[in-house]
Amino acid sequence: MAYYVPSTEAEQKEMLARVGVSSFDDLFAAIPDSLRIKGLDMPEGLSEFEVRGKIEGIARKNVAFKSIFRGAGAYNHYIPALVKQIVSKEEFVTAYTPYQAEISQGVLQSIFEFQTMMCELTGLDVSNASVYDGAAAAAESVGMCRDRKRSVVFVSESVNPAVLDTIKTYCYAANAEVSVVPLKNGVTDADAAASVMDESAACLYVQQPNFYGLIEDAGKLGEIAHSCGARFVMGVNPVASAILKTPAECGADIACGDAQPFGMPMAFGGPYLGFMTASGEMARKLPGRIVGQTKDIDGKRAFVLTLQAREQHIRREKASSNICSNQALCALTASVYLTVLGPDGLRGAAERCASKARYAARRISAIKGFELLYPGEFFHEFVTACPCDASVVEKRLAGRDILGGLPVSGGILWCVTEMNTKEQIDELAGILEEVSR
Amino acid sequence: MKLSFEKSRDGRSFPILPPLDVPREDLPEGLLRKSPPRLPQMAQPDISRHYTELAKRTHGVNDGFYPLGSCTMKYNPKLNDEMAALPGFTGIHPLQPPETAQGCLEVLFAAERLLCLITGMDAMTFQPAAGAHGEFTGVLLIKAWHDARGDKKRAKIIVPDSAHGTNPATASMTGYQVVNVPSDSEGGVDMAALREAVGDDTAGLMLTNPNTLGIFDKNILEITRVVHEAGGLNYYDGANLNAVMGIARPGDMGFDVVHLNLHKTFSTPHGGGGPGSGAVGCKARLEPFLPKPRVVRCKDGFAFSDPERSVGSVKAFYGNFLVTLRALVYMLTLGADGLRDAAQNAVLNANYMMKGLSDVYDVAYPGICMHEFVLTLEKLKKERGVSAMDVAKSMLDYGMHPPTMYFPLIVKEALMIEPTETESRETLDQAIAVLREIRARADSDPGSLHDAPLNTPVRRLDEVGAARHPVLKYNFDGVSD
Numbered sequence: 001m002a003y004y005v006p007s008t009e010a011e012q013k014e015m016l017a018r019v020g021v022s023s024f025d026d027l028f029a030a031i032p033d034s035l036r037i038k039g040l041d042m043p044e045g046l047s048e049f050e051v052r053g054k055i056e057g058i059a060r061k062n063v064a065f066k067s068i069f070r071g072a073g074a075y076n077h078y079i080p081a082l083v084k085q086i087v088s089k090e091e092f093v094t095a096y097t098p099y100q101a102e103i104s105q106g107v108l109q110s111i112f113e114f115q116t117m118m119c120e121l122t123g124l125d126v127s128n129a130s131v132y133d134g135a136a137a138a139a140e141s142v143g144m145c146r147d148r149k150r151s152v153v154f155v156s157e158s159v160n161p162a163v164l165d166t167i168k169t170y171c172y173a174a175n176a177e178v179s180v181v182p183l184k185n186g187v188t189d190a191d192a193a194a195s196v197m198d199e200s201a202a203c204l205y206v207q208q209p210n211f212y213g214l215i216e217d218a219g220k221l222g223e224i225a226h227s228c229g230a231r232f233v234m235g236v237n238p239v240a241s242a243i244l245k246t247p248a249e250c251g252a253d254i255a256c257g258d259a260q261p262f263g264m265p266m267a268f269g270g271p272y273l274g275f276m277t278a279s280g281e282m283a284r285k286l287p288g289r290i291v292g293q294t295k296d297i298d299g300k301r302a303f304v305l306t307l308q309a310r311e312q313h314i315r316r317e318k319a320s321s322n323i324c325s326n327q328a329l330c331a332l333t334a335s336v337y338l339t340v341l342g343p344d345g346l347r348g349a350a351e352r353c354a355s356k357a358r359y360a361a362r363r364i365s366a367i368k369g370f371e372l373l374y375p376g377e378f379f380h381e382f383v384t385a386c387p388c389d390a391s392v393v394e395k396r397l398a399g400r401d402i403l404g405g406l407p408v409s410g411g412i413l414w415c416v417t418e419m420n421t422k423e424q425i426d427e428l429a430g431i432l433e434e435v436s437r
Numbered sequence: 438m439k440l441s442f443e444k445s446r447d448g449r450s451f452p453i454l455p456p457l458d459v460p461r462e463d464l465p466e467g468l469l470r471k472s473p474p475r476l477p478q479m480a481q482p483d484i485s486r487h488y489t490e491l492a493k494r495t496h497g498v499n500d501g502f503y504p505l506g507s508c509t510m511k512y513n514p515k516l517n518d519e520m521a522a523l524p525g526f527t528g529i530h531p532l533q534p535p536e537t538a539q540g541c542l543e544v545l546f547a548a549e550r551l552l553c554l555i556t557g558m559d560a561m562t563f564q565p566a567a568g569a570h571g572e573f574t575g576v577l578l579i580k581a582w583h584d585a586r587g588d589k590k591r592a593k594i595i596v597p598d599s600a601h602g603t604n605p606a607t608a609s610m611t612g613y614q615v616v617n618v619p620s621d622s623e624g625g626v627d628m629a630a631l632r633e634a635v636g637d638d639t640a641g642l643m644l645t646n647p648n649t650l651g652i653f654d655k656n657i658l659e660i661t662r663v664v665h666e667a668g669g670l671n672y673y674d675g676a677n678l679n680a681v682m683g684i685a686r687p688g689d690m691g692f693d694v695v696h697l698n699l700h701k702t703f704s705t706p707h708g709g710g711g712p713g714s715g716a717v718g719c720k721a722r723l724e725p726f727l728p729k730p731r732v733v734r735c736k737d738g739f740a741f742s743d744p745e746r747s748v749g750s751v752k753a754f755y756g757n758f759l760v761t762l763r764a765l766v767y768m769l770t771l772g773a774d775g776l777r778d779a780a781q782n783a784v785l786n787a788n789y790m791m792k793g794l795s796d797v798y799d800v801a802y803p804g805i806c807m808h809e810f811v812l813t814l815e816k817l818k819k820e821r822g823v824s825a826m827d828v829a830k831s832m833l834d835y836g837m838h839p840p841t842m843y844f845p846l847i848v849k850e851a852l853m854i855e856p857t858e859t860e861s862r863e864t865l866d867q868a869i870a871v872l873r874e875i876r877a878r879a880d881s882d883p884g885s886l887h888d889a890p891l892n893t894p895v896r897r898l899d900e901v902g903a904a905r906h907p908v909l910k911y912n913f914d915g916v917s918d
Contacts, residue, residue, distance in 0.1 A: 045772030059525025269754025329708030
């Protein structure tokens with residue numbers, strides 16, 4: 001079925017004749033006969049009506065939970081109507097990388113606005129146009145810090161396991177060593193960091209808030225990194241960034257993270273949005289696309305992809321990263337989200353997360369067997385003990401249309417956002433009380 | 438036009454969230470930032486207009502012809518997008534118990550099965566988020582394979598000089614030295630140079646086939662054999678799979694690992710630069726090294742499983758799931774015949790356009806091309822002072838996106854044209870007419886081409902100035918213009 005091909009069979013014949021061949025086969029004469037396949041052993045095409053039915057059927061095999069208390073790197077936040085409408089505009093959806101700046105000012109300006117917002121959130125000087133996701137951003141960030149003399153990447157054990165795993169993969173590729181700094185009370189052990197880091201250290205990477213939701217003493221960890229001449233890299237939750245000390249205030253050289261909470265659905269893990277910002281001094285080491293402001297020949301302000309001398313299409317094997325695209329539509333999503341919320345709205349969302357998480361933590365930890373595991377301050381995630389196998393709790397909650405916290409070693413990692421009403425939290429606590437009895 | 442920050446007015450805000458329904462509890466003062474981020478403060482109607490204005494200053498496939506070579510800017514079916522917006526997919530947490538996400542696992546499993554059929558591979562991962570990310574993952578599989586065999590002398594990756602810049606950059610990023618091999622007079626890999634380049638230090642070869650000149654390398658079986666005999670593996674850059682999908686398979690050509698650009702070949706939208714998907718397929722011997730986790734069939738449905746010697750993760754979770762889903766919708770819609778039909782018409786459209794231009798422009802490698810072809814404007818520049826840039830910028834005034842410019846690097850003043858199968862004959866005829874008119878103007882009024890574009894929101898930009906004095910964010914304190 002010639003589904004999206006406009007040419008009719010008659011037109012195709014005429015066009016083949018114009019080209020000077022008699023059949024499609026002639027067009028593929030360069031392909032050796034032995035390589036030409038007879039056909040693919042897959043089903044025939046279906047009508048739009050049939051495909052829709054089939055895919056909707058597959059979607060129904062998923063459980064979209066009524067209330068969600070799980071985060072751990074993917075967060076359930078409210079997505080305003082304006083965000084969904086704007087990012088569905090076909091101009092944005094169907095464009096590609098803005099190579100031709102004259103007809104791409106819309107995408108370019110939106111990225112310039114995105115870069116500005118990321119700098120505002122993190123307090124740092126320069127942002128790139130985004131990368132694949134938070135884990136890839138972390139891996140690229142630590143890559144910016146390595147050189148021949150300083151090759152060991154120190155990563156706190158308190159980072160999201162997927163982020164640590166991704167950093168390890170990138171370091172394996174680059175033949176670089178990763179050293180994990182242990183925990184104490186759920187946060188990075190600063191004394192351990194100070195004792196293991198030396199002049200081989202490229203950087204120290206910590207996550208704020210960390211995987212267990214706890215707020216790290218980032219300022220102190222930054223000093224430790226800097227005192228041995230290493231860079232300090234912070235992976236941050238962007239919602240928490242609305243209220244927490246900025247990476248710049250904590251002395252970070254690079255900040256990165258995943259901006260999925262800014263208007264992107266959880267969508268089984270992607271697409272999400274990696275962001276990276278850095279101090280001015282490190283700007284030329286930033287990988288990926290960067291948009292800059294300039295003028296056209298009439299003197300009109302305009303935006304363009306810039307600092308391309310860093311990139312693969314110019315430097316080929318000498319480029320520091322092979323990245324050649326960004327998550328432009330996701331960056332646009334985040335920009336629209338932040339514009340819709342504004343500074344007050346974003347702070348409001350962050351404060352709702354913090355207050356509701358505290359309320360939930362108090363309710364849950366009051367139940368026998370569900371005590372808080374760590375004493376520190378947290379943002380919107382926290383770990384409690386679990387009096388039984390955590391999967392039992394998970395199943396029990398699932399039966400009531402609730403996605404409970406993530407089973408982790410020692411207990412359950414809960415996440416509470418502005419999406420969780422007091423009623424939902426009370427219901428959750430009620431079910432946990434039943435489990436506890 | 439103004440930036441959102443310039444439209445901002447203090448105090449403009451509107452409620453999105455309901456009032457707090459639990460006691461307010463703030464974090465200790467000492468943990469908080471000194472001042473709030475300076476985000477725009479705008480009213481809803483003005484936000485809506487701001488982005489509509491930006492959309493109008495953006496050219497997508499939906500706005501007009503977009504023959505950007507090697508990017509496969511085909512029509513993005515709207516059904517794909519509707520399916521990707523179903524709450525049964527968007528509302529699923531990636532760490533849900535697999536038994537509550539069977540639909541998502543089925544999507545990944547089904548897409549893997551179909552794409553393995555199309556490429557002739559045995560297994561596939563969807564974790565990589567883009568083509569370059571897929572290259573990184575694929576070359577890592579090669580590295581892990583040699584490492585697992587204890588073969589430590591494999592330090593080099595061979596890359597033809599017609600390759601995308603991402604190929605050599607990927608090889609470097611994975612710790613390899615790059616050996617460039619030249620192209621022969623027909624645009625294929627120079628066999629003598631390849632034989633010279635391989636040895637017991639060869640880790641692998643990265644090849645795009647058809648290549649960036651739009652040529653299917655007729656020596657492909659010999660090329661992959663030479664590399665295999667030297668103990669290396671063959672990597673297929675799938676950027677140009679659209680030419681051969683349903684017709685020939687990389688797996689049969691001797692390739693061990695392949696990446697696909699689902700946002701090119703499989704019709705998912707490019708989104709202004711992303712999100713895409715760089716799915717990576719491999720032969721059975723590389724399967725144990727794939728990123729974790731993978732989806733497997735189990736007795737009650739589908740489950741996750743970690744490959745025994747996985748290279749780890751290249752990003753969190755399972756890749757850009759909604760992109761994979763769109764690609765699956767596309768494959769189900771087209772079916773086997775539809776996929777072949779798409780490839781055939783992609784190649785036909787490219788040849789039709791080349792034919793319509795070849796008497797007035799120089800084709801870099803004349804003959805039958807695959808899905809794209811390259812013009813060289815070297816002579817035109819010498820004789821009339823009109824460059825590939827001038828022709829490209831002139832096209833903008835006709836409402837068309839220009840071809841890829843100055844690539845591949847081995848062709849001087851290159852314009853690389855890939856019309857794709859979803860363009861009608863009328864569109865191709867119109868594009869041919871425009872390019873012929875521009876060519877005529879190069880004779881009659883070359884100056885007018887240097888001035889182009891005239892009718893775009895902005896005209897040619899000072900790119901040197903942008904790089905020399907980088908302004909990479911809005912200056913809140915400065916004077917704006």
